Amino acid sequence: MDGFQAYGAGKAGQAFDPLTFIRQPQTVMRILCWLFSMVILACVANEGYVNRPEEVEEFCVFNRNQHACNYAVAMGTLCFLCSSCFLALDVYFPQISAVNDRKKAVMADIGVSALWSLIWFVGFCFLANQWQFSNSEDNPLDEGADAARATIVFSFFSIFTWALQGLLGVYKFKLGADSVTFNQDYVDPNQQEPVEAPPTEE
Template sequence: MDGFQAYGAGKAGGAFDPLTFIRQPQTVVRLLCWLFSVVILGCISNEGYINRPEEEEEFCIFNRNQNACNYGVGMGMLCFLCCGSLMALDIYFPQISGVKDRKKAVMADIGMSAFWSLMWFVGFCFLANQWQVSEEEDNPLDEGGDAARAAILFSFFSVFTWAVQSLLALQRFRMGADSVFNQEYSDPELPEAPPTEQALPIDE
């Protein structure tokens, strides 16, 4: 990057390097967040509901609380989409020429990551509590039990992955634009300013 850095990326206009992008810590953590959301979504949507012969409708495996299953499915879907959007932003980020625009993008990353970490903490507590108070007679064969426990476990993991993502974004925010970047970086879309003329000393 030739020594120029602004919020974790160099000058705009450089070629995209997939290997460098994949090796970045923020990309690795982002992929983990995406993977965990897929696991939670799949576990609850596929095995989170039980159909008893004597009942007409399926009920949620988490204490028959439909809100618990809806919360897990909704969070998994939204996080899946959010991870995809943030990943696209990470790819486009080095092409953003304006320092202020980069600052806004990093601040949005911090806010969203912290928000999802909090929401997954709430989800973990909610799912774990509903699973703990579930009646054994509602599911004597423990159907979908492994899927329910996996959803709870990966909800717990998601709290930390999103928190780490928020910390990484905070680190990028603190990096800011270094002094060299501020002095020598110019927006490629704007013409360079003409050099200023220095006033000659007047002989007395």
């Protein structure tokens, strides 16, 4: 079948079209997830730690809680790597010939997206709580305040970008399952065995 589709992609071996790939909603959401993780990582790594003149060691702007900054840095780094890997998988996905392998890739995308949405929800709540209880006396010059607020905001945005990514994966899974079922039930009339004509009476 020329129009065969399995899990949102056509037959393997077709030419890759960058313009069509960039315009796909799943690609747009993937790039947003990648950008948000970069913003969070850059904000905390560059301005998330400050120090007072009388102190030698730097402390985290989130209520002097090192775990808050470590959480943001770790999640930003892992999310960046994860987004990059799945973006590469999206590029390679149309070249996967086995339907079962495509199914596994889509299911992995759904599971990972749901997990990251949950992780960023926890991170948003944790960072917002620590910022709320931060003592202004620890940071009288309000250093890193903008970076801290940006980290919280983009953590909040990341919840929805990953959730939407998961919903797009579910849609892709349902669409793929339907198309595969249709393809399995389809029988090419040209490949059917010819029916023998009954013998004629002499």
